[in-house]
Amino acid sequence: EDQVTQSPEALRLQEGESSSLNCSYTVSGLRGLFWYRQDPGKGPEFLFTLYSAGEEKEKERLKATLTKKESFLHITAPKPEDSATYLCAVRGGRGSYIPTFGRGTSLIVHP
């Protein structure tokens, strides 16, 4: 069974204070690791897909990296508008191919 664990559960940062969110996973034959952003009262919004270890993707202040066991979402010089819950999901290569989601990391960036 695919498993995803995200840490920390909650993170408070000052504006400009860089940090990283962690997504640890176990999956049979990784077909994709996904990062989503969820704002209060809204549905998750797709950010990145990573396919293989060593891959990196960037979008504005966000950079996602992938190893064989975990993924990091690095946030560089965050702004208050980066405050949201960040969800990680993995899709394995066996079974029904349905993505498995983690519980998310709630990020608050203070001005």
Added chain:
Amino acid sequence: DAGVIQSPRHEVTEMGQEVTLRCKPISGHNSLFWYRQTMMRGLELLIYFNNNVPIDDSGMPEDRFSAKMPNASFSTLKIQPSEPRDSAVYFCASSRRINDRGPYEQYFGPGTRLTVT
């Protein structure tokens, strides 16, 4: 594209009443998912359709829940009778067809906040 459309956005009903949630997926997407999100349990997959056919409904909590997808542009999730423990935010998501060449990201609707009193 308008994205995934869900209605209603909010629903308040009394225990025992029937509730129907509606979803219009993104045009061209062949896979549709219904999720439930609560603080206690996070995001839970209820059912997954591929090409309008239910593929995996193992997440449907009990027989009170049913889902249909009569065509590629419409799906419903019905709860009958509703109970207070069904209170949650229900999301619909769509993606391109999932196959062994995947992985295809999901696009979520805005959700329906259901409150059962």
